[in-house]
Amino acid sequence: MPEFLYAAAALVLLLTGLGLMRMLWGPSPADRLMAAQLLGTGGGAIALLIAIASGTMAIIDIALTLALLAAFAAVALTLGEPGTKTRAGEGEQ
Amino acid sequence: MSVVLDAFTVITVTAGLVFFLAGTVGLLRFPDALTRLHALTKADNLGLGLIVLGLLPQCPDITSALKLIAIWVLVQFAGASASQLIAQFVRRNEPGP
Amino acid sequence: MSLLVDLVLVALILMAAVWTVLVRDRRDAVIAFIVLGLLLSLVWMRLYAVDVALTEAAVGGGATGLVLLRACARLLPVEAEGRLPGPGTQIAAGLLSAIAAAGLAAVVLSPPVPYPSLAALAAENIHQVGLGNPVTAVLLAYRSLDTLLEKVVLVLAVIGVWALTPDAFWGGAPGSLKSKHASGALDLLARVLPPFGIVVGIYLVWNGADHPGGTFQGGTVLAAMWLLMMMADLADPPEIRLKRLRRLVVFGPAVFIAAGFAGIFMSGWFLSYPPDYAKPIIVAVEAALALSIAVILGLLVAGPAAEPPKR
Numbered sequence: 001m002p003e004f005l006y007a008a009a010a011l012v013l014l015l016t017g018l019g020l021m022r023m024l025w026g027p028s029p030a031d032r033l034m035a036a037q038l039l040g041t042g043g044g045a046i047a048l049l050i051a052i053a054s055g056t057m058a059i060i061d062i063a064l065t066l067a068l069l070a071a072f073a074a075v076a077l078t079l080g081e082p083g084t085k086t087r088a089g090e091g092e093q
Numbered sequence: 094m095s096v097v098l099d100a101f102t103v104i105t106v107t108a109g110l111v112f113f114l115a116g117t118v119g120l121l122r123f124p125d126a127l128t129r130l131h132a133l134t135k136a137d138n139l140g141l142g143l144i145v146l147g148l149l150p151q152c153p154d155i156t157s158a159l160k161l162i163a164i165w166v167l168v169q170f171a172g173a174s175a176s177q178l179i180a181q182f183v184r185r186n187e188p189g190p
Numbered sequence: 191m192s193l194l195v196d197l198v199l200v201a202l203i204l205m206a207a208v209w210t211v212l213v214r215d216r217r218d219a220v221i222a223f224i225v226l227g228l229l230l231s232l233v234w235m236r237l238y239a240v241d242v243a244l245t246e247a248a249v250g251g252g253a254t255g256l257v258l259l260r261a262c263a264r265l266l267p268v269e270a271e272g273r274l275p276g277p278g279t280q281i282a283a284g285l286l287s288a289i290a291a292a293g294l295a296a297v298v299l300s301p302p303v304p305y306p307s308l309a310a311l312a313a314e315n316i317h318q319v320g321l322g323n324p325v326t327a328v329l330l331a332y333r334s335l336d337t338l339l340e341k342v343v344l345v346l347a348v349i350g351v352w353a354l355t356p357d358a359f360w361g362g363a364p365g366s367l368k369s370k371h372a373s374g375a376l377d378l379l380a381r382v383l384p385p386f387g388i389v390v391g392i393y394l395v396w397n398g399a400d401h402p403g404g405t406f407q408g409g410t411v412l413a414a415m416w417l418l419m420m421m422a423d424l425a426d427p428p429e430i431r432l433k434r435l436r437r438l439v440v441f442g443p444a445v446f447i448a449a450g451f452a453g454i455f456m457s458g459w460f461l462s463y464p465p466d467y468a469k470p471i472i473v474a475v476e477a478a479l480a481l482s483i484a485v486i487l488g489l490l491v492a493g494p495a496a497e498p499p500k501r
Contacts, residue, residue: 001099001151004102004103004106005106005148005151006192008106008109008144010195010198012110012113013199013202013232014198015110015114015116015117016113016117017198017201017202018121019116019117019120020202020205020206020225022120022129023209023221024205024209026218028183028186028187029182029217029218029221030126030130030179030182030183030186031126031129032218032221033221034120034126034129034130035120035225036221036224036228037133037137037175037179038116038117038120038133038136039228039229040228041140041172042113042136042140043228043232043247044168045109045140045141046232048144048145048148048161048164049106049144049148050235050236051157052148052151052152055153057153058401058402059235059243060157060160060164061240061244061394061401061402062231062235062240062247063164064164064390065244065248065251065390065394065407065411066228066231066247067164067167067168068167068383068386068387068390068411069247069248069252069411069414070167070168070171070172070175070251071171071172071174071175071178071383072251072255072256072418073221073251073255074174074175074176074182075369075376075379075418076256076259077178077217077259078178078182078370078371078421079259079263079367079369170379170382171379171383173375174376174378174379177373177374177375178375178376181371181375
Protein backbone atom coordinates (compact mmCIF):
# COMPACT_ATOMS: atom_id res chain seq x y z
CA MET A 1 0.00 0.00 0.00
CA PRO A 2 2.74 2.60 0.79
CA GLU A 3 4.15 2.19 -2.74
CA PHE A 4 0.75 3.01 -4.24
CA LEU A 5 0.36 6.09 -2.00
CA TYR A 6 3.88 7.32 -2.84
CA ALA A 7 3.12 6.87 -6.55
CA ALA A 8 -0.15 8.78 -6.11
CA ALA A 9 1.76 11.61 -4.35
CA ALA A 10 4.24 11.72 -7.25
CA LEU A 11 1.37 11.93 -9.73
CA VAL A 12 -0.32 14.78 -7.86
CA LEU A 13 3.01 16.63 -7.84
CA LEU A 14 3.44 16.03 -11.56
CA LEU A 15 -0.10 17.20 -12.37
CA THR A 16 -0.08 20.32 -10.19
CA GLY A 17 3.45 21.02 -11.47
CA LEU A 18 2.11 20.93 -15.03
CA GLY A 19 -0.62 23.31 -13.88
CA LEU A 20 2.15 25.81 -13.13
CA MET A 21 2.38 26.40 -16.88
CA ARG A 22 -0.63 28.65 -16.26
CA MET A 23 1.57 30.68 -13.92
CA LEU A 24 3.93 31.30 -16.84
CA TRP A 25 1.23 31.95 -19.44
CA GLY A 26 -1.05 34.18 -17.42
CA PRO A 27 -2.41 36.37 -18.88
CA SER A 28 -3.99 37.97 -15.79
CA PRO A 29 -2.65 37.75 -12.22
CA ALA A 30 -5.83 35.83 -11.37
CA ASP A 31 -4.79 33.06 -13.79
CA ARG A 32 -1.32 32.91 -12.27
CA LEU A 33 -2.81 32.80 -8.79
CA MET A 34 -5.03 29.87 -9.79
CA ALA A 35 -1.91 27.84 -10.56
CA ALA A 36 -0.63 28.66 -7.06
CA GLN A 37 -4.01 27.70 -5.61
CA LEU A 38 -3.93 24.33 -7.39
CA LEU A 39 -0.40 23.71 -6.13
CA GLY A 40 -1.55 24.55 -2.59
CA THR A 41 -4.38 22.01 -2.73
CA GLY A 42 -2.07 19.51 -4.43
CA GLY A 43 0.56 20.15 -1.74
CA GLY A 44 -2.02 19.31 0.91
CA ALA A 45 -2.94 16.10 -0.89
CA ILE A 46 0.76 15.17 -1.29
CA ALA A 47 1.37 15.81 2.42
CA LEU A 48 -1.55 13.59 3.45
CA LEU A 49 -0.51 10.79 1.06
CA ILE A 50 3.09 10.84 2.29
CA ALA A 51 2.03 11.11 5.95
CA ILE A 52 -0.03 7.93 5.71
CA ALA A 53 2.44 6.13 3.42
CA SER A 54 5.42 6.78 5.68
CA GLY A 55 3.53 6.64 8.97
CA THR A 56 4.86 10.12 9.88
CA MET A 57 1.65 11.59 11.28
CA ALA A 58 3.32 14.96 11.98
CA ILE A 59 3.25 15.65 8.24
CA ILE A 60 -0.56 15.94 8.52
CA ASP A 61 0.04 19.23 10.36
CA ILE A 62 1.71 20.62 7.22
CA ALA A 63 -1.49 19.90 5.28
CA LEU A 64 -3.46 21.51 8.12
CA THR A 65 -1.36 24.69 7.89
CA LEU A 66 -1.63 24.75 4.09
CA ALA A 67 -5.41 24.29 4.31
CA LEU A 68 -5.77 27.07 6.86
CA LEU A 69 -3.79 29.55 4.78
CA ALA A 70 -5.11 28.34 1.40
CA ALA A 71 -7.19 31.47 0.77
CA PHE A 72 -4.54 33.97 1.85
CA ALA A 73 -2.92 34.56 -1.51
CA ALA A 74 -6.37 35.23 -3.02
CA VAL A 75 -7.16 37.73 -0.25
CA ALA A 76 -3.77 39.39 -0.62
CA LEU A 77 -4.20 39.74 -4.38
CA THR A 78 -6.65 42.61 -3.83
CA LEU A 79 -3.96 44.44 -1.84
CA GLY A 80 -1.68 44.82 -4.83
CA GLU A 81 -4.53 45.88 -7.06
CA PRO A 82 -4.27 49.27 -8.74
CA GLY A 83 -7.22 51.26 -7.44
CA THR A 84 -6.88 49.73 -3.98
CA LYS A 85 -6.53 52.81 -1.84
CA THR A 86 -4.36 52.77 1.23
CA ARG A 87 -4.57 55.61 3.66
CA ALA A 88 -0.82 55.98 3.22
CA GLY A 89 -1.06 57.31 -0.30
CA GLU A 90 -3.41 57.77 -3.15
CA GLY A 91 -3.54 54.59 -5.14
CA GLU A 92 -6.37 55.81 -7.34
CA GLN A 93 -5.88 55.56 -11.03
CA MET B 94 -11.38 -7.13 5.44
CA SER B 95 -8.09 -5.35 4.97
CA VAL B 96 -8.08 -6.38 1.30
CA VAL B 97 -11.47 -4.73 0.87
CA LEU B 98 -10.27 -1.57 2.63
CA ASP B 99 -7.10 -1.48 0.53
CA ALA B 100 -9.14 -1.87 -2.64
CA PHE B 101 -11.39 0.98 -1.44
CA THR B 102 -8.31 3.16 -0.89
CA VAL B 103 -6.88 2.37 -4.33
CA ILE B 104 -10.16 3.11 -6.08
CA THR B 105 -10.98 6.39 -4.29
CA VAL B 106 -7.40 7.75 -4.41
CA THR B 107 -7.26 6.93 -8.12
CA ALA B 108 -10.57 8.73 -8.60
CA GLY B 109 -9.10 11.70 -6.72
CA LEU B 110 -6.12 11.68 -9.09
CA VAL B 111 -8.52 11.80 -12.04
CA PHE B 112 -10.02 15.01 -10.63
CA PHE B 113 -6.55 16.51 -10.16
CA LEU B 114 -5.90 15.61 -13.81
CA ALA B 115 -9.18 17.28 -14.75
CA GLY B 116 -8.23 20.37 -12.71
CA THR B 117 -4.85 20.65 -14.43
CA VAL B 118 -6.19 20.04 -17.94
CA GLY B 119 -8.99 22.54 -17.36
CA LEU B 120 -6.58 25.13 -15.94
CA LEU B 121 -4.35 24.77 -18.99
CA ARG B 122 -6.90 24.29 -21.76
CA PHE B 123 -10.02 26.30 -20.91
CA PRO B 124 -10.36 29.58 -22.82
CA ASP B 125 -10.99 32.21 -20.13
CA ALA B 126 -10.30 32.88 -16.47
CA LEU B 127 -13.76 32.10 -15.08
CA THR B 128 -14.03 28.69 -16.77
CA ARG B 129 -10.49 27.89 -15.62
CA LEU B 130 -11.57 28.79 -12.08
CA HIS B 131 -14.42 26.34 -12.47
CA ALA B 132 -11.95 23.57 -13.35
CA LEU B 133 -9.73 24.48 -10.42
CA THR B 134 -12.50 24.09 -7.85
CA LYS B 135 -13.08 20.51 -8.98
CA ALA B 136 -9.56 19.59 -7.87
CA ASP B 137 -10.14 21.43 -4.58
CA ASN B 138 -13.44 19.74 -3.80
CA LEU B 139 -13.36 16.29 -5.28
CA GLY B 140 -9.66 15.67 -5.89
CA LEU B 141 -8.64 16.31 -2.30
CA GLY B 142 -11.98 15.02 -1.00
CA LEU B 143 -11.64 11.61 -2.64
CA ILE B 144 -7.99 11.29 -1.58
CA VAL B 145 -8.98 12.09 2.03
CA LEU B 146 -11.84 9.58 1.81
CA GLY B 147 -9.47 6.93 0.47
CA LEU B 148 -6.89 7.57 3.18
CA LEU B 149 -9.39 7.33 6.06
CA PRO B 150 -9.28 3.49 6.31
CA GLN B 151 -5.47 3.65 6.36
CA CYS B 152 -5.30 6.02 9.36
CA PRO B 153 -3.60 4.38 12.36
CA ASP B 154 -5.79 6.20 14.91
CA ILE B 155 -9.03 8.13 15.15
CA THR B 156 -7.29 11.47 15.84
CA SER B 157 -5.49 11.54 12.50
CA ALA B 158 -8.67 10.46 10.72
CA LEU B 159 -10.55 13.39 12.31
CA LYS B 160 -7.68 15.71 11.35
CA LEU B 161 -7.93 14.54 7.74
CA ILE B 162 -11.64 15.34 7.67
CA ALA B 163 -11.00 18.73 9.31
CA ILE B 164 -8.41 19.51 6.63
CA TRP B 165 -10.87 18.68 3.87
CA VAL B 166 -13.58 20.86 5.47
CA LEU B 167 -11.10 23.74 5.84
CA VAL B 168 -10.01 23.42 2.21
CA GLN B 169 -13.68 23.41 1.13
CA PHE B 170 -14.30 26.63 2.99
CA ALA B 171 -11.04 28.35 2.03
CA GLY B 172 -11.33 27.16 -1.57
CA ALA B 173 -14.90 28.43 -1.93
CA SER B 174 -13.98 31.83 -0.46
CA ALA B 175 -10.81 32.05 -2.56
CA SER B 176 -12.64 31.28 -5.80
CA GLN B 177 -15.25 33.98 -4.97
CA LEU B 178 -12.42 36.46 -4.38
CA ILE B 179 -10.60 35.46 -7.56
CA ALA B 180 -13.83 35.66 -9.58
CA GLN B 181 -14.56 39.14 -8.19
CA PHE B 182 -11.00 40.16 -9.09
CA VAL B 183 -11.50 38.87 -12.63
CA ARG B 184 -14.81 40.70 -13.01
CA ARG B 185 -13.28 43.98 -11.88
CA ASN B 186 -10.18 43.77 -14.02
CA GLU B 187 -11.42 42.24 -17.25
CA PRO B 188 -14.11 43.74 -19.44
CA GLY B 189 -16.93 41.20 -19.46
CA PRO B 190 -18.41 39.72 -22.62
CA MET C 191 10.15 6.52 -8.02
CA SER C 192 11.50 8.83 -5.34
CA LEU C 193 14.27 9.94 -7.70
CA LEU C 194 11.60 10.98 -10.18
CA VAL C 195 9.79 12.97 -7.47
CA ASP C 196 13.03 14.71 -6.51
CA LEU C 197 13.82 15.57 -10.12
CA VAL C 198 10.33 16.98 -10.70
CA LEU C 199 10.55 19.03 -7.49
CA VAL C 200 13.98 20.42 -8.38
CA ALA C 201 12.85 21.27 -11.92
CA LEU C 202 9.72 23.06 -10.61
CA ILE C 203 11.73 25.00 -8.02
CA LEU C 204 14.29 26.14 -10.59
CA MET C 205 11.46 27.19 -12.91
CA ALA C 206 9.65 29.14 -10.17
CA ALA C 207 12.90 30.78 -8.99
CA VAL C 208 14.02 31.84 -12.49
CA TRP C 209 10.51 33.07 -13.28
CA THR C 210 10.39 35.12 -10.05
CA VAL C 211 13.54 36.94 -11.16
CA LEU C 212 12.70 37.29 -14.85
CA VAL C 213 9.02 38.25 -14.87
CA ARG C 214 8.57 42.00 -15.35
CA ASP C 215 5.34 42.62 -13.44
CA ARG C 216 5.96 42.92 -9.70
CA ARG C 217 2.72 41.26 -8.68
CA ASP C 218 3.38 38.29 -10.97
CA ALA C 219 6.80 37.95 -9.36
CA VAL C 220 5.19 37.85 -5.90
CA ILE C 221 2.79 35.09 -7.02
CA ALA C 222 5.74 33.10 -8.37
CA PHE C 223 7.50 33.65 -5.03
CA ILE C 224 4.48 32.27 -3.16
CA VAL C 225 4.62 29.22 -5.45
CA LEU C 226 8.34 28.90 -4.69
CA GLY C 227 7.53 28.90 -0.96
CA LEU C 228 4.96 26.13 -1.41
CA LEU C 229 7.45 24.05 -3.39
CA LEU C 230 10.17 24.58 -0.75
CA SER C 231 7.73 23.40 1.90
CA LEU C 232 7.27 20.20 -0.14
CA VAL C 233 11.06 19.78 -0.36
CA TRP C 234 11.46 20.04 3.43
CA MET C 235 8.64 17.53 3.79
CA ARG C 236 10.39 15.21 1.35
CA LEU C 237 13.50 15.49 3.57
CA TYR C 238 11.30 14.69 6.60
CA ALA C 239 12.27 18.04 8.17
CA VAL C 240 8.67 18.57 9.30
CA ASP C 241 9.42 21.56 11.55
CA VAL C 242 11.02 23.48 8.70
CA ALA C 243 8.28 22.44 6.28
CA LEU C 244 5.66 23.79 8.73
CA THR C 245 7.51 27.10 9.05
CA GLU C 246 7.81 27.40 5.28
CA ALA C 247 4.12 26.56 4.80
CA ALA C 248 3.06 29.17 7.38
CA VAL C 249 5.52 31.92 6.44
CA GLY C 250 5.61 31.27 2.68
CA GLY C 251 1.89 30.62 2.35
CA GLY C 252 0.64 33.35 4.65
CA ALA C 253 3.02 36.09 5.70
CA THR C 254 5.47 36.58 2.83
CA GLY C 255 2.85 36.98 0.11
CA LEU C 256 1.02 39.57 2.24
CA VAL C 257 4.17 41.58 3.00
CA LEU C 258 5.27 41.64 -0.64
CA LEU C 259 1.85 42.42 -2.13
CA ARG C 260 1.44 45.23 0.40
CA ALA C 261 4.83 46.55 -0.66
CA CYS C 262 3.61 46.44 -4.28
CA ALA C 263 0.53 48.48 -3.30
CA ARG C 264 2.71 51.07 -1.54
CA LEU C 265 4.90 51.43 -4.61
CA LEU C 266 1.97 52.24 -6.93
CA PRO C 267 1.61 55.94 -6.01
CA VAL C 268 5.41 56.33 -6.02
CA GLU C 269 5.52 54.90 -9.51
CA ALA C 270 2.59 57.05 -10.68
CA GLU C 271 4.60 60.14 -9.74
CA GLY C 272 7.53 58.81 -11.75
CA ARG C 273 9.84 58.68 -8.72
CA LEU C 274 11.55 55.47 -9.80
CA PRO C 275 15.07 54.61 -8.68
CA GLY C 276 17.70 55.64 -11.24
CA PRO C 277 19.77 53.17 -13.26
CA GLY C 278 22.65 53.50 -10.78
CA THR C 279 20.49 52.33 -7.84
CA GLN C 280 18.97 49.55 -9.91
CA ILE C 281 22.36 48.21 -11.01
CA ALA C 282 23.70 48.44 -7.45
CA ALA C 283 20.67 46.53 -6.09
CA GLY C 284 21.09 43.85 -8.78
CA LEU C 285 24.81 43.53 -8.09
CA LEU C 286 24.33 43.24 -4.33
CA SER C 287 21.68 40.54 -4.83
CA ALA C 288 23.98 38.66 -7.21
CA ILE C 289 26.87 38.85 -4.72
CA ALA C 290 24.66 37.57 -1.88
CA ALA C 291 23.42 34.71 -4.10
CA ALA C 292 26.97 33.84 -5.20
CA GLY C 293 28.16 33.86 -1.59
CA LEU C 294 25.36 31.52 -0.54
CA ALA C 295 26.03 29.23 -3.50
CA ALA C 296 29.76 29.11 -2.64
CA VAL C 297 29.00 28.09 0.95
CA VAL C 298 26.39 25.49 -0.03
CA LEU C 299 28.41 23.96 -2.87
CA SER C 300 31.69 23.57 -0.96
CA PRO C 301 30.87 22.06 2.43
CA PRO C 302 33.85 21.08 4.60
CA VAL C 303 34.67 17.35 4.58
CA PRO C 304 33.96 15.70 6.97
CA TYR C 305 30.93 17.89 7.68
CA PRO C 306 31.16 19.21 11.24
CA SER C 307 28.20 17.87 13.19
CA LEU C 308 27.28 17.78 16.85
CA ALA C 309 24.12 15.81 16.11
CA ALA C 310 25.29 12.57 17.75
CA LEU C 311 26.40 14.35 20.92
CA ALA C 312 23.19 16.40 21.05
CA ALA C 313 20.96 13.36 20.54
CA GLU C 314 22.81 11.51 23.30
CA ASN C 315 21.96 14.11 25.94
CA ILE C 316 18.57 15.22 24.68
CA HIS C 317 16.64 13.29 27.34
CA GLN C 318 17.93 15.72 29.99
CA VAL C 319 15.78 18.49 28.49
CA GLY C 320 12.62 16.40 28.75
CA LEU C 321 11.25 17.38 25.33
CA GLY C 322 10.14 14.90 22.69
CA ASN C 323 10.88 17.17 19.72
CA PRO C 324 14.66 17.32 19.10
CA VAL C 325 14.33 20.54 17.07
CA THR C 326 12.68 22.42 19.95
CA ALA C 327 15.18 20.91 22.38
CA VAL C 328 18.14 22.17 20.32
CA LEU C 329 16.57 25.59 19.72
CA LEU C 330 15.61 26.24 23.34
CA ALA C 331 18.24 24.33 25.27
CA TYR C 332 21.51 23.95 23.33
CA ARG C 333 21.20 27.03 21.12
CA SER C 334 19.00 29.09 23.39
CA LEU C 335 21.22 32.17 23.07
CA ASP C 336 20.84 32.12 19.28
CA THR C 337 17.09 31.70 19.63
CA LEU C 338 16.91 34.55 22.14
CA LEU C 339 18.87 36.90 19.86
CA GLU C 340 16.66 35.87 16.94
CA LYS C 341 13.57 37.03 18.86
CA VAL C 342 15.29 40.26 19.91
CA VAL C 343 16.08 40.89 16.23
CA LEU C 344 12.33 40.69 15.54
CA VAL C 345 11.74 43.46 18.10
CA LEU C 346 14.47 45.51 16.41
CA ALA C 347 12.74 44.91 13.06
CA VAL C 348 9.51 46.41 14.44
CA ILE C 349 11.49 49.43 15.70
CA GLY C 350 13.10 49.70 12.26
CA VAL C 351 9.73 49.67 10.49
CA TRP C 352 8.28 52.19 12.95
CA ALA C 353 11.32 54.41 12.39
CA LEU C 354 10.07 54.98 8.82
CA THR C 355 7.05 56.86 10.22
CA PRO C 356 6.92 60.53 9.18
CA ASP C 357 7.18 62.88 12.19
CA ALA C 358 3.61 64.11 11.83
CA PHE C 359 2.19 60.59 12.12
CA TRP C 360 4.33 59.37 15.03
CA GLY C 361 2.24 57.36 17.45
CA GLY C 362 -0.62 56.95 14.97
CA ALA C 363 -2.02 53.84 13.32
CA PRO C 364 -0.49 52.08 10.29
CA GLY C 365 -2.26 52.45 6.96
CA SER C 366 -5.42 50.42 6.66
CA LEU C 367 -5.07 46.99 5.08
CA LYS C 368 -8.70 47.10 4.10
CA SER C 369 -9.51 46.13 0.55
CA LYS C 370 -11.28 48.95 -1.26
CA HIS C 371 -13.65 46.48 -2.87
CA ALA C 372 -16.14 45.19 -0.32
CA SER C 373 -16.61 41.44 -0.62
CA GLY C 374 -19.07 39.21 1.17
CA ALA C 375 -16.76 36.24 0.67
CA LEU C 376 -13.87 38.02 2.41
CA ASP C 377 -16.14 39.09 5.24
CA LEU C 378 -17.36 35.54 5.77
CA LEU C 379 -13.83 34.12 5.58
CA ALA C 380 -12.54 36.62 8.14
CA ARG C 381 -15.39 35.82 10.53
CA VAL C 382 -15.28 32.03 10.31
CA LEU C 383 -11.58 31.23 9.84
CA PRO C 384 -9.93 33.01 12.84
CA PRO C 385 -11.49 30.78 15.56
CA PHE C 386 -10.10 27.71 13.78
CA GLY C 387 -6.81 29.48 13.07
CA ILE C 388 -6.34 30.46 16.71
CA VAL C 389 -6.93 26.85 17.80
CA VAL C 390 -4.45 25.56 15.20
CA GLY C 391 -1.90 28.25 16.17
CA ILE C 392 -2.08 27.33 19.86
CA TYR C 393 -2.00 23.64 18.93
CA LEU C 394 1.21 24.13 16.92
CA VAL C 395 2.89 25.93 19.83
CA TRP C 396 1.75 23.41 22.43
CA ASN C 397 2.57 20.47 20.19
CA GLY C 398 6.03 21.93 19.52
CA ALA C 399 7.45 20.54 22.78
CA ASP C 400 7.09 16.92 21.75
CA HIS C 401 6.20 16.90 18.05
CA PRO C 402 7.05 19.07 15.07
CA GLY C 403 5.66 22.56 15.49
CA GLY C 404 6.67 25.45 17.67
CA THR C 405 6.60 29.13 18.44
CA PHE C 406 7.34 30.52 15.02
CA GLN C 407 4.89 28.30 13.16
CA GLY C 408 2.13 28.91 15.70
CA GLY C 409 2.89 32.63 15.98
CA THR C 410 2.78 33.04 12.20
CA VAL C 411 -0.63 31.34 11.98
CA LEU C 412 -1.96 33.63 14.75
CA ALA C 413 -0.54 36.70 12.97
CA ALA C 414 -2.15 35.58 9.70
CA MET C 415 -5.56 35.43 11.41
CA TRP C 416 -5.13 38.94 12.82
CA LEU C 417 -4.10 40.25 9.40
CA LEU C 418 -7.06 38.54 7.76
CA MET C 419 -9.38 40.41 10.15
CA MET C 420 -7.58 43.66 9.35
CA MET C 421 -7.99 43.09 5.61
CA ALA C 422 -11.71 42.39 6.01
CA ASP C 423 -12.06 45.60 8.06
CA LEU C 424 -13.09 43.66 11.16
CA ALA C 425 -10.07 44.97 13.07
CA ASP C 426 -8.10 48.20 12.72
CA PRO C 427 -4.30 48.25 12.84
CA PRO C 428 -3.49 49.47 16.38
CA GLU C 429 -1.93 52.86 17.04
CA ILE C 430 1.77 52.31 17.60
CA ARG C 431 1.88 54.60 20.66
CA LEU C 432 -0.26 52.18 22.71
CA LYS C 433 1.64 51.02 25.80
CA ARG C 434 -0.27 47.72 25.85
CA LEU C 435 0.81 46.94 22.31
CA ARG C 436 4.45 47.72 23.04
CA ARG C 437 4.36 45.53 26.15
CA LEU C 438 3.04 42.65 24.03
CA VAL C 439 5.92 43.15 21.56
CA VAL C 440 8.60 42.80 24.26
CA PHE C 441 6.70 40.32 26.46
CA GLY C 442 8.13 37.14 24.85
CA PRO C 443 11.79 38.21 24.76
CA ALA C 444 11.42 39.63 28.31
CA VAL C 445 10.12 36.30 29.64
CA PHE C 446 12.94 34.53 27.80
CA ILE C 447 15.59 36.85 29.34
CA ALA C 448 13.99 36.49 32.78
CA ALA C 449 14.13 32.69 32.44
CA GLY C 450 17.77 33.09 31.40
CA PHE C 451 18.68 35.10 34.51
CA ALA C 452 16.69 32.73 36.70
CA GLY C 453 18.98 30.03 35.31
CA ILE C 454 21.96 31.75 36.96
CA PHE C 455 20.41 31.25 40.39
CA MET C 456 18.83 27.87 39.80
CA SER C 457 21.61 26.02 38.02
CA GLY C 458 24.57 28.30 37.69
CA TRP C 459 24.58 29.67 34.13
CA PHE C 460 22.66 32.17 32.08
CA LEU C 461 19.95 30.35 30.10
CA SER C 462 20.56 26.99 31.74
CA TYR C 463 17.49 25.22 33.07
CA PRO C 464 17.41 22.95 36.12
CA PRO C 465 16.73 19.43 34.70
CA ASP C 466 13.56 18.89 36.75
CA TYR C 467 11.90 22.07 35.56
CA ALA C 468 13.34 22.31 32.05
CA LYS C 469 10.17 21.35 30.24
CA PRO C 470 7.69 23.64 32.04
CA ILE C 471 10.10 26.57 31.72
CA ILE C 472 10.60 25.96 27.99
CA VAL C 473 6.86 25.59 27.34
CA ALA C 474 6.16 28.84 29.25
CA VAL C 475 8.87 30.68 27.30
CA GLU C 476 7.51 29.29 24.03
CA ALA C 477 3.96 30.39 24.81
CA ALA C 478 5.12 33.93 25.64
CA LEU C 479 7.27 34.05 22.51
CA ALA C 480 4.44 32.85 20.26
CA LEU C 481 2.21 35.70 21.49
CA SER C 482 4.93 38.29 20.84
CA ILE C 483 5.79 36.81 17.44
CA ALA C 484 2.14 36.98 16.39
CA VAL C 485 1.91 40.66 17.36
CA ILE C 486 5.32 41.47 15.84
CA LEU C 487 4.57 39.81 12.49
CA GLY C 488 1.20 41.58 12.32
CA LEU C 489 2.87 44.94 13.01
CA LEU C 490 5.62 44.26 10.46
CA VAL C 491 3.03 43.65 7.74
CA ALA C 492 0.92 46.65 8.83
CA GLY C 493 3.98 48.89 8.45
CA PRO C 494 4.85 52.36 9.74
CA ALA C 495 2.16 54.73 11.01
CA ALA C 496 0.32 56.47 8.18
CA GLU C 497 -2.05 58.79 10.01
CA PRO C 498 -1.75 61.14 12.99
CA PRO C 499 -2.68 59.70 16.41
CA LYS C 500 -6.25 60.29 17.51
CA ARG C 501 -6.56 62.49 20.56
